[in-house]
Amino acid sequence: MATTTITPRSAGAASARRASGFGLALTAFFAILRRDVVVTQREFIAFLMQVLIQPLFFLFIFGKVLPQIGLASDGFSALLLPGIVSLTTMLAAMQGVALPLVLDLGYAREIDDRLLAPMPRLLVALEKTLFAALRGVIAGAVIFPLAWWILGSQYSVRTDQIPALIGLLILTALMGATLGLVLGVLVKPEQIGLMFSLIMTPLLFTGCTFFPWSGLSSIKWFQIVTLFSPLTYASEGLRYAMTPAVQIAGHTVTLATLDMRWVLLALVVSIIGFFFLGAWKFIRRVVS
Amino acid sequence: MATTSSLMSANTSQAPASPPLAIEVRDLVKRYARATSNAVDDVSFHVGRGEIFGLLGPNGAGKTTTIGVLTTFVRPTSGYIRVMGEQLSRGAQSIKQRIAVVPQVSNLDRSLKVREILTFHAAYHGVPRREREQRADALLDQLGLGDRKNEKVTAYSGGMVQRIMIARALMHAPDILFLDEPTNNLDPQSRLFLWERIRELNAEGLTILLTTHDMEEADQLCQRIAIMDHGKVLVNDTPEQLKKIIPGGTALELRVRAAEGVAAGAAAADSTERVLAALRALPGVTQVDELHASVEAPSSPAPAGPWGGGAGSGGSGESGGDAPDERGVATYRLYAEDVSALIGAAAQAALAAGAEVRDLRVQRPSLENVFIYLTGRNLR
Numbered sequence: 001m002a003t004t005t006i007t008p009r010s011a012g013a014a015s016a017r018r019a020s021g022f023g024l025a026l027t028a029f030f031a032i033l034r035r036d037v038v039v040t041q042r043e044f045i046a047f048l049m050q051v052l053i054q055p056l057f058f059l060f061i062f063g064k065v066l067p068q069i070g071l072a073s074d075g076f077s078a079l080l081l082p083g084i085v086s087l088t089t090m091l092a093a094m095q096g097v098a099l100p101l102v103l104d105l106g107y108a109r110e111i112d113d114r115l116l117a118p119m120p121r122l123l124v125a126l127e128k129t130l131f132a133a134l135r136g137v138i139a140g141a142v143i144f145p146l147a148w149w150i151l152g153s154q155y156s157v158r159t160d161q162i163p164a165l166i167g168l169l170i171l172t173a174l175m176g177a178t179l180g181l182v183l184g185v186l187v188k189p190e191q192i193g194l195m196f197s198l199i200m201t202p203l204l205f206t207g208c209t210f211f212p213w214s215g216l217s218s219i220k221w222f223q224i225v226t227l228f229s230p231l232t233y234a235s236e237g238l239r240y241a242m243t244p245a246v247q248i249a250g251h252t253v254t255l256a257t258l259d260m261r262w263v264l265l266a267l268v269v270s271i272i273g274f275f276f277l278g279a280w281k282f283i284r285r286v287v288s
Numbered sequence: 289m290a291t292t293s294s295l296m297s298a299n300t301s302q303a304p305a306s307p308p309l310a311i312e313v314r315d316l317v318k319r320y321a322r323a324t325s326n327a328v329d330d331v332s333f334h335v336g337r338g339e340i341f342g343l344l345g346p347n348g349a350g351k352t353t354t355i356g357v358l359t360t361f362v363r364p365t366s367g368y369i370r371v372m373g374e375q376l377s378r379g380a381q382s383i384k385q386r387i388a389v390v391p392q393v394s395n396l397d398r399s400l401k402v403r404e405i406l407t408f409h410a411a412y413h414g415v416p417r418r419e420r421e422q423r424a425d426a427l428l429d430q431l432g433l434g435d436r437k438n439e440k441v442t443a444y445s446g447g448m449v450q451r452i453m454i455a456r457a458l459m460h461a462p463d464i465l466f467l468d469e470p471t472n473n474l475d476p477q478s479r480l481f482l483w484e485r486i487r488e489l490n491a492e493g494l495t496i497l498l499t500t501h502d503m504e505e506a507d508q509l510c511q512r513i514a515i516m517d518h519g520k521v522l523v524n525d526t527p528e529q530l531k532k533i534i535p536g537g538t539a540l541e542l543r544v545r546a547a548e549g550v551a552a553g554a555a556a557a558d559s560t561e562r563v564l565a566a567l568r569a570l571p572g573v574t575q576v577d578e579l580h581a582s583v584e585a586p587s588s589p590a591p592a593g594p595w596g597g598g599a600g601s602g603g604s605g606e607s608g609g610d611a612p613d614e615r616g617v618a619t620y621r622l623y624a625e626d627v628s629a630l631i632g633a634a635a636q637a638a639l640a641a642g643a644e645v646r647d648l649r650v651q652r653p654s655l656e657n658v659f660i661y662l663t664g665r666n667l668r
Contacts (some may be wrong), residue, residue: 024385031414
């Protein structure tokens with residue numbers, strides 16, 4: 001054998017080959033997760049700007065400017081903030097998987113290398129989804145200090161529901177990520193613009209982001225329409241977990257939100273439904 | 289090294305005996321959804337361990353689809369496939385651990401630096417950290433990429449991208465390397481560099497399956513070649529054996545122009561028929577074909593048509609396009625045991641049929657000529 005040899009034999013690779021299928025799949029899964037962590041870490045500032053600029057302006061205009069010039073009442077920002085958190089969490093998670101996937105499956109095919117890893121391809125879709133959800137949770141969490149800074153005295157979040165808040169944040173992120181998986185496998189690169197106007201915009205305005213669901217009782221048809229947006233349940237859930245009770249005429253009044261059982265049911269059902277639809281389509285896209 | 293000449297359609301009815309095969313494909317059919325014909329149509333072949341095997345054919349012949357099946361990206365419609373002894377339908381996960389793929393176009397992870405592309409690939413395959421870092425450095429050096437390992441790939445040239453993809457493929461010590469049109473877009477220098485690496489790797493025991501539409505490449509590199517066209521394997525043998533397919537080994541090529549400049553319509557077709565008939569009537573002639581794509585001198589390939597499938601359209605330059613082209617020039621190939629003895633007779637026959645001989649030459653044995661002999665078409 002020559003001295004400079006591109007030797008294809010190696011002890012470590014050989015031992016990896018002997019590893020059980022399950023162990024190997026697990027190793028591969030964590031390796032692709034680590035790849036996403038490394039890449040995101042490297043562009044963390046860009047990531048934050050991408051997901052935070054929009055909520056920053058929403059908070060400033062709707063939570064600060066409108067109340068100050070008298071076009072919204074003082075309590076509005078307390079209702080608005082949970083909606084902004086849910087919207088940001090969902091969008092960040094959704095974009096975290098949808099955009100890269102559309103480009104990857106469309107032409108870049110950078111994902112091929114991961115699809116050739118010794119693991120079921122379903123795990124590649126799962127990893128993408130879970131990591132995007134993590135991005136969503138981070139984006140949602142960063143809203144809190146941001147809101148505290150922008151809203152000042154208007155910032156009020158109840159602190160007796162922190163576990164519920166965290167749980168709902170995670171569910172919201174998973175819902176966004178699984179929806180992103182569906183969009184990522186269905187949308188073609190040339191349709192990305194269309195995706196934003198046809199899916200993002202309706203989602204944003206039917207998701208009870210800027211108003212509580214109960215407040216819509218006078219516009220019954222629209223109240224019903226909002227029930228079809230999964231974002232509604234995320235916003236209402238977070239509203240429950242964040243909006244403090246207020247004192248009105250000596251009585252403690254808590255905000256009426258959608259029943260939490262419905263919120264949880266709708267979120268869990270959408271997560272499972274979106275994931276299986278997305279994963280099924282994903283496999284069909286990557287294996288022809 | 290299994291270079292035993294297995295003829296035409298490798299008959300695999302008997303169980304694979306002593307040398308275990310790297311790849312075994314039997315009766316593979318792939319029809320894509322909503323397609324009207326099979327992309328791969330009942331293909332059988334095998335690749336021995338340590339062999340360089342080539343799938344040679346024009347674009348659309350089914351080579352890439354065949355590789356797609358073997359690398360688990362394309363689901364076969366039917367057929368029996370084993371890779372490193374493992375049945376494809378059952379062992380995709382362990383097969384993925386033993387193969388490596390270098391695709392036609394870059395699919396490098398552009399979010400990562402060059403060295404990371406390699407180390408992460410190895411990590412996906414479970415290679416321990418210390419080893420993957422050593423291997424990455426060694427491979428980058430050997431492929432002449434050592435000084436650029438901390439850059440991202442956006443600015444790399446085609447040759448560089450190709451080298452990185454090969455280095456990446458070798459990171460997990462595969463048994464089989466799949467190369468899909470490896471030198472398609474490379475400059476001559478990179479092409480030679482790549483050929484050298486391929487030979488080296490093979491000498492170290494790596495089994496290599498490559499697709500190409502470059503005759504020279506197949507001839508230079510491959511120990512056995514399957515020539516594909518329209519989803520089928522036409523022949524499958526060593527380059528030397530394949531060249532013997534042409535009776536007498538050589539062909540006589542005539543370029544003639546229809547007489548009196550009547551180039552259009554029925555007259556041209558008529559003239560073609562007369563020439564064909566006259567040539568076929570010559571003593572000892574076994575086959576005469578009218579070529580349906582430009583056959584310039586083989587050393588300077590004709591402009592490639594968009595697909596090898598049909599007759600190339602829109603001739604460019606002086607002799608591209610269909611034969612007969614608008615000036616009534618047609619190209620014929622004549623096969624016989626001894627074509628050199630027929631040179632005079634063939635020219636006279638063409639003249640007698642009312643055509644003017646423009647060019648006449650003897651084609652030496654080459655894979656290109658084998659393909660033309662088998663299909664009546666140029667490979668490009």
